[in-house]
Amino acid sequence: MRATTYFDDYALGDRYVTDSVTVTEGQILRFAREYDTQLFHTNVAAADESHFGGLIGSGFQTLNLSFALFFKLQLVQPAAVGGAGIDGLRWRKPLRPGDTIHVECEVIDLVPSASRPDRGTVRMRHDTFNQDGDVIMTLECLHILQTRAGAAAS
């Protein structure tokens, strides 16, 4: 497999599939009590009576778990130079206790920096799937990466 660390290592259409992770009710409750105190994330009885019909994980937990899986691919290190971002994040379905999720990623744009020839931006689409094959979250993320020449000079 081609190394995919620096900006010039990436090609349009490159695809990556992460490992998967299963989330428990306890993990959903712990995360929500710290970071997202909406009742349908923190209180099982209230969630059962909500229109969700049961406890659902915070969308930010879906996001965190998805990027934890992505970073474990070890793609963008050590070339990442920060300043990145996310566009078009949509939570399409709830994360529920017992769900097993993974992420499928595709390179959809490659933009050399206009001002700095030693770096460029890789835009990837990330889709997070549950065990039923449903996309529960989709987004585009930007990684600002050094080029091989830029890394060699730094």
Add this chain to the structure above:
Amino acid sequence: MRATTYFDDYALGDRYVTDSVTVTEGQILRFAREYDTQLFHTNVAAADESHFGGLIGSGFQTLNLSFALFFKLQLVQPAAVGGAGIDGLRWRKPLRPGDTIHVECEVIDLVPSASRPDRGTVRMRHDTFNQDGDVIMTLECLHILQTRAGAAAS
């Protein structure tokens, strides 16, 4: 202060300022080891040698802490009906150990649902500031909320 729970409670230009929170080096390391294993988030020595010149928090930690502060405003409950999203998230400056951050929010668009008169989407801009007044993260988020009439009928 006007109650701001349902879609029809919001007006363009409404602004909210959250409480603040201070992040420690220990919190940065713990978060990163679970969710964002890039070296400049997990290893103090490696971070000192990186172009960041020291440990920085994961952008996802900035995001989580910012929304934890937002949800504590108790604005959008219990009218939130899910399916929301985020556009244009950009991490502008690093989160560093000892930083104290807060979020300033403004309603920038209100879109009644074309298909369901019982709900609408509130678009807010969120800017996260550090103690020096620098914006370290900016984004637009979407909240799909019930109307008062929709909530009364459900």
